[in-house]
Amino acid sequence: MKQVKTLLLATVLFIGTQFATAQTKVGHINVQDLMTANPAMKAAEAQLKKLQDTYDAEYKKMVQEYQTKLAQYQQDAEAKTVTDAVNETRSQEMQDMGARIQKYQDTASKDLQQKSIELQKPIMEKAQAAIQKVARAKGIQYVLDSTTGSGVLLADGTDLLVDVKKELGY
Template structure:
């Protein structure tokens, strides 16, 4: 998911080189390594820690639920021959309900984690985009490309300048 967001940032943050070769030849271009910026940016590192903590919380709760389910299932299987059919039927329904709650919890936890990631990362990406634009304009560049995917990067690399602008 993080790579998709990097690509989205790149698309949203960087201007694409003009269509004609003549325009490219006259345009002043530079490149920036967005992946490097994002991976080393203190705000992004903090965001990753927050997301890891939340993920660990969800994982712990999920494991607890699964353990309770497995223990109950084992107990009910051992006692199945010693209780009435009505009790076994009730227990079977209870186990199915537990299964559903576990699956629902897992699905909701994944959705919440993805939403939290989007909420945390979006302002960071917007900040990076604004900084790239600011540095690019200050240095007189018409086009700034992402270093990732470039086959030739002869122009100036402004990654260090953007890091400085972002304060790290």
């Protein structure tokens, strides 16, 4: 009798767990694909590329100037046409130029990163709002990112990508 009660209790718990699990709906979306297809993201990337090209051109110009002066100063120093004081002044100038180039590169990198965040934040917020709206409309309580490498091993549930693209208008 005790075994029957235990078996009955285990069966009820198993069925209750299955019923509770069946009520939870999980969906997935490949956020990377969503962002790649987003026209606003493509425009943001083009704007970032243009800014990066501007920084790169200025950086190359600075490096070229540095290399030209370095070659000239080395030639003068080797020919002993200038005094040690002039050579030391030139050496300090080259160090200062190198430091300015490094600072410019660091500043440009930070500016690009900040601009990227500034451009992508509203796009991501809009996409997240659309994902939430579609998920709620479909009665889905959890949405996983199924982008490769995100940790989702199986994505056989409801895929929201098409519906979210439609919600966003692309």
